[in-house]
Amino acid sequence: MSAGTGGAVDWAALRSAATAAMQRAYAPYSSFPVGAAALTEDGRIVSGCNVENASYGLTLCAECTMVGALQMSGGGKLRAFFCVDGAGQVLMPCGRCRQLLYEHRGSRLELMTASGVKTMDEVLPDAFGPEHLSD
Numbered sequence: 001m002s003a004g005t006g007g008a009v010d011w012a013a014l015r016s017a018a019t020a021a022m023q024r025a026y027a028p029y030s031s032f033p034v035g036a037a038a039l040t041e042d043g044r045i046v047s048g049c050n051v052e053n054a055s056y057g058l059t060l061c062a063e064c065t066m067v068g069a070l071q072m073s074g075g076g077k078l079r080a081f082f083c084v085d086g087a088g089q090v091l092m093p094c095g096r097c098r099q100l101l102y103e104h105r106g107s108r109l110e111l112m113t114a115s116g117v118k119t120m121d122e123v124l125p126d127a128f129g130p131e132h133l134s135d
């Protein structure tokens, strides 16, 4: 895996990490396992899977557990993101998870989509962020 902000993103490695994470999903209610993986600006790969709950609305998306893994592995900023479903299809994060990703984006966060790579700003334009909070 290429590290840092300078080199090319190894999208195949991200797909592989997302697929491995997807295989850990706990999705007995939807039968829709999801895996998410991201490259950090310092070259780590973090990943997560969806974890459902009998109280359906409490379900954790794969992106949620991935962000937990990001924080627990040292934090940092995200540079590239890949999400996959059980059929191996590239998946877009839900609206809530776009907001989660926005919070932890690096100077540039790229997301793989079914139609190619897009930026965070393209998938969540005019986002609300920490810069809008005032004290």
Ligand SMILES: O=c1ccn([C@H]2C[C@H](O)[C@@H](CO)O2)c(=O)[nH]1
Pocket: 027, 030, 032, 033, 034, 049, 050, 051, 052, 059, 060, 061, 062, 063, 083, 091, 092, 093, 094, 097
């Ligand atoms: O980007 C997404 C979209 C959906 N899901 C999960 C939530 C739920 O467990 C299942 C069906 O919505 O897929 C994710 O984890 N990430």
Ligand SMILES: [Zn+2]
Pocket: 061, 062, 063, 093, 094, 095, 096, 097, 098
């Ligand atoms: Zn989500």
